[in-house]
Ligand SMILES: Cc1ncc(COP(=O)(O)O)c(C=O)c1O
């Protein structure tokens with residue numbers, strides 16, 4: 340439960356009762372614990388003890404809230420970004436440019452120019468044409484881009500198909516058997532300085548064996564590249580370590596076990612290792628706080644209708660993801676219910692036939708493990724405002740992204756000239 344503690348039957352975020360936040364900010368609202376984020380960074384770092392000078396680049400996509408990024412910046416982390424927007428957010432939060440790596444298959448020339456001007460630490464290139472584009476952009480700016488190729492090791496990560504990234508049919512990385520040729524190409528392109536190899540096979544990984552297999556391929560490639568005269572100084576092992584969502588399932592590998600595997604596979608590589616953890620840092624540092632609107636009897640199990648919906652937390656409807664849902668103040672015996680949101684799609688279902696705490700209209704419920712890929716995937720479907728976010732630190736708490744009033748969403752739409760007059 341980390342720092343969302345149950346005390347006297349009440350769920351607290353650090354030392355702030357969630358009921359206070361719900362009253363003042365309204366629901367649904369994401370709540371993050373600073374202490375839990377700090378602890379997770381500490382645990383991840385400890386797990387890498389013995390790895391010389393690890394470069395920990397937080398995967399910004401997992402939680403790009405500026406307060407979260409600023410917390411990580413204060414702890415000395417870098418960032419893995421996948422868009423110009425993420426890069427700007429990371430910089431605005433105070434993350435050092437030289438600790439930023441830039442991943443993604445579709446970087447545009449504008450995004451490359453932005454990253455070059457900022458002076459980021461590494462571009463993880465995902466194709467030969469991307470190398471050619473970066474070479475042209477860097478040359479036009481008169482700078483040199485530090486690059487690695489992300490290779491596709493053709494390894495099945497054993498995770499949900501939509502978040503698996505290391506199989507040959509996935510769009511990511513350069514096919515392993517094309518890698519040597521890609522490095523030859525890059526060596527001869529002006530404006531590029533080849534420095535590393537990168538890999539990332541997927542997210543919510545619950546078995547270390549596929550990662551080990553992928554890393555072993557990276558090790559072989561580094562040896563071949565060096566034999567061909569390339570100077571390889573970094574190896575980016577990506578992110579992906581899973582977190583516990585469903586308490587009835589076996590625990591995913593611990594950061595310590597992951598660290599041990601990494602040390603074992605990379606012994607003798609003589610490179611600076613880069614890590615891109617996202618979920619493992621923030622997943623269990625956040626909850627989505629919601630209120631029960633009503634309980635409706637179905638022909639079988641009751642429907643608990645809450646004020647959070649698939650637009651606030653997309654994971655259950657997109658990946659059939661499981662989030663533990665608990666009453667903030669338990670009322671005693673559990674019952675079996677379907678937990679749903681108000682959106683007009685049957686996919687707006689958080690849990691089916693779920694044994695859960697007894698709840699009544701007005702009660703607060705917490706969706707646990709919602710700190711990663713929660714608020715960042717929220718949207719305004721059904722013209723619902725974007726979910727606000729709150730950060731707690733000991734006895735302090737603050738809104739770190741406000742709920743946008745629906746008036747703002749309406750005002751954001753411009754009318755074309757031929758409708759403008761009519762509306763006015
Ligand atoms: C390139 C890259 N790095 C890092 C991550 C972070 O993954 P996770 O949040 O599972 O650690 C992802 C997402 O899967 C990614 O695509």
Ligand SMILES: N[C@@H](CCCC[NH3+])C(=O)O
Pocket residue numbers: 400502542543654658711712
């Ligand atoms: N959005 C996914 C993770 C995607 C990882 C991105 N590479 C999830 O919620 O599980």
